Amino acid sequence: MKICNNCGAENKNENVFCSTCGGNSFSEPLSPDMPSAAAQQPVPPSPPPPVQPIIPRKPFGIFDVMTILGFVSSLVGLFCIWVVLEPLAVISSILGFFKGSRYKGLAAAGFVIALIAFLIQLFTALYNGNIIGKWAIQGVFH
Numbered sequence: 001m002k003i004c005n006n007c008g009a010e011n012k013n014e015n016v017f018c019s020t021c022g023g024n025s026f027s028e029p030l031s032p033d034m035p036s037a038a039a040q041q042p043v044p045p046s047p048p049p050p051v052q053p054i055i056p057r058k059p060f061g062i063f064d065v066m067t068i069l070g071f072v073s074s075l076v077g078l079f080c081i082w083v084v085l086e087p088l089a090v091i092s093s094i095l096g097f098f099k100g101s102r103y104k105g106l107a108a109a110g111f112v113i114a115l116i117a118f119l120i121q122l123f124t125a126l127y128n129g130n131i132i133g134k135w136a137i138q139g140v141f142h
């Protein structure tokens with residue numbers, strides 16, 4: 001069977017003109033056991049929607065506070081009471097880096113700054129004790 005495009009009447013397949021209205025435009029009826037060519041074509045898979053990576057945000061914890069404390073201590077210790085603040089910075093930064101859930105970079109920065117502060121103080125002490133010369137404590141560009 002085929003369907004007249006003009007009046008919708010069913011016609012025999014061999015009909016050239018519609019038996020009802022005389023039209024000559026037909027379309028194949030859709031039948032469930034004879035799926036049309038369009039339905040047989042594989043549907044191209046639509047690109048998956050962009051998946052937002054869901055990063056579970058752990059609650060702001062005490063070790064995240066220590067990370068910030070360590071970083072601030074390392075900076076303040078460059079200017080005053082380094083003998084207290086720089087060791088505090090090292091401890092806080094290490095704890096914050098390994099136990100905290102965020103600000104790893106800040107923790108690493110605090111640790112490195114404190115390490116540099118210790119090296120400066122160490123070499124200054126060696127110079128003041130006449131163990132090393134001025135060449136060792138001055139910068140490369142001086």
Ligand SMILES: [Zn+2]
Nearest residue numbers: 004007018021
């Ligand atoms: Zn017709």
